[in-house]
Structures are given as structure tokens and as C-alpha cells.
Amino acid sequence: MKQNITVEAALEIVLQQAKPLESIELLPLTAAYGGILGAELSAKVNHPYTDDTAVDGYACLEADTRGASLGNPVKLKVVGQSPAGKPFTGKLEPGEAVQVFTGAPIPRGANAVIRVEDTLREGDYVWLMKPASAADIRRKGDDLVLGQTYLHKGDLLTPGRVGLAAAMGYDQLPVVRRPRVGILSTGDEVVEPGEPLPYGGVYNSNSYSVAGLVLEAGGEPVILPKASDSVEGVRAQLQRAGKLDLLLTTGGVSMGEYDIVRQMLEREGEIHFWKVKLQPGGPLLFATWNGLPLMGLPGNPVSAMVTFLLFGRPFLFKLLGRTDAPYSLLRAVADTPFEANPTRRAYRRAVLRWENDRYRVASTGNQSSGVLNSMAVGNALVVLEAGLLAQPGDSVDVIPFPGAS
Numbered sequence: 001m002k003q004n005i006t007v008e009a010a011l012e013i014v015l016q017q018a019k020p021l022e023s024i025e026l027l028p029l030t031a032a033y034g035g036i037l038g039a040e041l042s043a044k045v046n047h048p049y050t051d052d053t054a055v056d057g058y059a060c061l062e063a064d065t066r067g068a069s070l071g072n073p074v075k076l077k078v079v080g081q082s083p084a085g086k087p088f089t090g091k092l093e094p095g096e097a098v099q100v101f102t103g104a105p106i107p108r109g110a111n112a113v114i115r116v117e118d119t120l121r122e123g124d125y126v127w128l129m130k131p132a133s134a135a136d137i138r139r140k141g142d143d144l145v146l147g148q149t150y151l152h153k154g155d156l157l158t159p160g161r162v163g164l165a166a167a168m169g170y171d172q173l174p175v176v177r178r179p180r181v182g183i184l185s186t187g188d189e190v191v192e193p194g195e196p197l198p199y200g201g202v203y204n205s206n207s208y209s210v211a212g213l214v215l216e217a218g219g220e221p222v223i224l225p226k227a228s229d230s231v232e233g234v235r236a237q238l239q240r241a242g243k244l245d246l247l248l249t250t251g252g253v254s255m256g257e258y259d260i261v262r263q264m265l266e267r268e269g270e271i272h273f274w275k276v277k278l279q280p281g282g283p284l285l286f287a288t289w290n291g292l293p294l295m296g297l298p299g300n301p302v303s304a305m306v307t308f309l310l311f312g313r314p315f316l317f318k319l320l321g322r323t324d325a326p327y328s329l330l331r332a333v334a335d336t337p338f339e340a341n342p343t344r345r346a347y348r349r350a351v352l353r354w355e356n357d358r359y360r361v362a363s364t365g366n367q368s369s370g371v372l373n374s375m376a377v378g379n380a381l382v383v384l385e386a387g388l389l390a391q392p393g394d395s396v397d398v399i400p401f402p403g404a405s
């Protein structure tokens with residue numbers, strides 16, 4: 001078992017254990033948002049289907065309209081209408097115009113369009129106050145070319161991408177199965193919200209904050225009932241939960257008194273590392289139990305969330321084959337001091353904002369790992385290498401919380 005390793009070394013071990021999921025399910029478009037695309041997708045159609053008009057107006061021959069102006073309008077005969085969805089099927093001849101509506105195909109014989117506001121209709125005729133031009137024609141395949149690949153394996157299915165898939169002709173999408181992530185909170189003092197809180201008790205927040213993070217990373221959280229005090233009890237709960245891809249436990253890792261989970265690991269597990277040089281979250285543990293990857297998140301509410309963000313989220317991204325980064329890093333100007341940890345890399349909760357063309361960050365205040373409020377008020381972590389503090393005005397590295405603003 002490795003101990004007291006760096007964040008980078010720990011992440012490498014975590015990622016080594018993350019095996020991309022092979023299973024793909026076909027989901028209707030409305031169920032696909034937030035999922036990860038499991039295959040390359042090429043367009044089944046051209047879009048636009050054919051050359052069409054970008055404006056409401058009249059299609060005609062450009063040569064017929066050259067020199068048209070308010071003082072010298074050009075008169076064309078209107079020979080038909082082409083609303084979107086009901087294309088004009090005839091052929092336009094010189095001196096003629098067809099009334100068209102945005103999205104309608106350009107009739108055969110026409111090569112230009114004039115906007116309706118630059119015309120005057122008079123019975124079967126239309127006066128053009130300007131020359132018609134080809135600029136308002138959208139060309140066949142301008143957006144999508146039949147057979148070309150536009151969406152890629154590993155893409156996060158954002159609303160724009162789901163919309164694009166629909167435009168490409170797909171009613172169902174191959175989506176990577178969401179990894180099932182068990183969440184097991186330990187600790188005798190931990191009580192479920194809604195129950196009376198006894199002296200010295202604390203409500204279970206970890207299961208719920210971490211479940212939200214799992215969901216946000218693309219996983220399916222499975223909150224397990226509080227661990228009973230035997231390995232068999234935990235095993236029975238896990239069996240009831242069905243097959244898991246990762247088990248997250250919270251609590252009980254600080255001094256190796258890892259209670260049931262420790263017993264489980266001793267009997268049938270392998271600990272890959274315990275303790276990482278970071279704060280909060282120093283006592284993080286990572287193991288394999290009975291073939292199941294197990295991340296022992298520290299019990300302190302902030303530590304559990306921060307370690308999930310730094311290690312659990314990248315693990316799930318790899319399982320899902322996501323091609324986007326699990327989190328981003330940017331630079332900001334510190335508005336308040338940020339305290340260093342002498343021996344570990346520190347991640348300080350902060351409020352990040354954009355002001356006068358630059359990012360600025362301010363501490364959320366009390367940085368104790370028990371102050372969960374800081375994860376609600378804050379929207380970012382300031383990253384400080386061991387021994388390096390930051391003073392107001394210094395430029396610092398910042399990780400914005402994914403999905404927060």
C-alpha cells in the first residue's frame with residue numbers, strides 16, 4: 001500500500017483502475033441529455049435539404065432585377081407560392097417570381113431572393129425596389145452534409161448536440177450506460193435527515209452532496225442505507241443494490257480505524273493508497289474490494305466533496321469515455337489572503353467572479369473541513385502548493401466547481 005503520495009500520483013493510480021464501460025444503450029432523444037455519446041454519428045441527410053431561402057420574400061432571376069431601386073422598380077409576375085413544407089414544383093421563367101417563405105426550397109430556374117420588405121405586391125405582380133441577390137440563399141448542406149460525422153464518441157450530450165442529432169435524423173442515440181455508484185456513509189453519530197438528532201449526532205449530508213456530484217459527473221448514484229456493523233451486513237446491502245461500478249464510502253478513514261470497510265478490505269481487498277498530500281481530504285483511501293473499486297472519502301463534509309471532485313469525477317469520466325476535461329483550471333487575482341498548508345497542497349473554498357475583464361477570487365472565510373456552508377456559498381477552489389500562501393493582488397490557480405456559477 002502506498003501512503004502519503006502526491007495528488008498526481010494518486011490520480012494516476014485511480015485512473016489505472018478505471019476501465020471504460022463497454023455497454024451502450026439506445027435512448028430516445030429526450031432521455032439522452034447529460035449522457036455520453038457511445039459512437040460516432042454521421043448525418044443521415046443534408047441540411048438544408050436543398051438550396052433554400054433564409055428570408056420571406058420572392059425568388060426570381062438575379063439578372064431580371066439588376067439596377068432595381070425605389071425610383072426605378074422592377075415588375076415581375078408572381079407565378080406561385082412556396083411555403084416551407086409545400087415546395088413550388090414548377091420551373092420559374094425569366095420575368096417571373098415565386099413567393100417564398102423562410103426555409104422553402106428555391107424553385108428551379110431561380111437564383112436569387114428579395115426580402116418582402118423591399119417589395120410591393122400588386123395583384124399577380126410584385127414590384128422590386130432593390131436587386132434580388134443570392135446572399136439570402138442557404139446552400140444545400142451548409143449546416144450538415146449527408147454522411148459526414150458531426151458528433152463523436154465521448155461527447156457530452158448537451159442540448160445543442162441532442163438538437164443536432166435530431167437534425168441529423170436520429171430519434172434514438174447510443175449512450176454509454178451511466179456508471180452505478182454506491183454511496184455508503186459510515187459513522188455512529190450520523191443520522192438521516194428527518195429523524196430526531198440525538199446529543200452529539202450529525203445529519204448525513206455526505207450521501208446527498210456526493211450523490212449530486214455523482215449525478216453531475218454522469219453517474220447514477222445509489223445511496224445505500226447506513227452501514228450495519230458487519231461485513232455480511234454491508235455485503236447484503238450491496239447485493240440488494242445490484243451491480244456497482246464504484247463504491248464510495250464516507251467517514252472512518254482518518255486514523256486507519258476503518259471499521260467495517262477496513263475489515264472488508266483486510267479480508268478480500270487490496271488498498272492501492274491511503275493518504276494523499278492535500279488539504280482538505282488528506283486521509284483519502286483507494287482500494288479494490290472483491291473486484292469493486294472503492295474510494296474511501298474522508299467523513300468531513302468538505303473533504304468528501306473535494307476528494308470526489310479531484311479523484312471520483314475523473315474516475316467516472318474515464319469509465320464513461322468522456323472526452324471533456326473533468327474540471328478546468330484558470331488564473332484569478334486574489335482579493336483576500338489564502339492560507340497555505342505547510343506540507344500539503346491546499347484547496348481553499350472561494351467565490352470566483354468576473355470583474356473589469358478579469359477573474360477575481362475571495363475566500364469564503366472559515367476553511368475548516370466541517371464548514372459545508374463554504375461549499376454552498378463558494379463556487380471555486382483556489383489551489384496553493386505546499387507552503388505557498390497568497391496575498392491580495394497575487395495571481396492564483398483556481399478550479400471552478402463544475403456546474404456552479
Ligand SMILES: Nc1nc2c(c(=O)[nH]1)N[C@H]1C(S)=C(S)[C@@H](COP(=O)(O)OP(=O)(O)OC[C@H]3O[C@@H](n4cnc5c(N)ncnc54)[C@H](O)[C@@H]3O)O[C@H]1N2
Binds near residue numbers: 185281301
Ligand atoms: N488524530 C487525527 N485526527 C484526524 C486526522 C488525523 O490525521 N489525525 N485527520 C483529520 C482529517 S484531515 C479528516 S478529513 C477527518 C477525516 O475523518 P474520517 O474520514 O475518519 O471521518 P469521521 O471521523 O468519521 O468524520 C469526520 C467528521 O465528519 C463528520 N461526518 C462523517 N460522516 C458524515 C456524514 N455522512 N454527513 C455529515 N457529516 C459527517 C463526522 O461527524 C466528523 O465530524 O479526520 C480528522 N481527524
Ligand code: MOO
Binds near residue numbers: 282283298302
Ligand atoms: O483532510 Mo481533512 O479533510 O483536512 O479535514
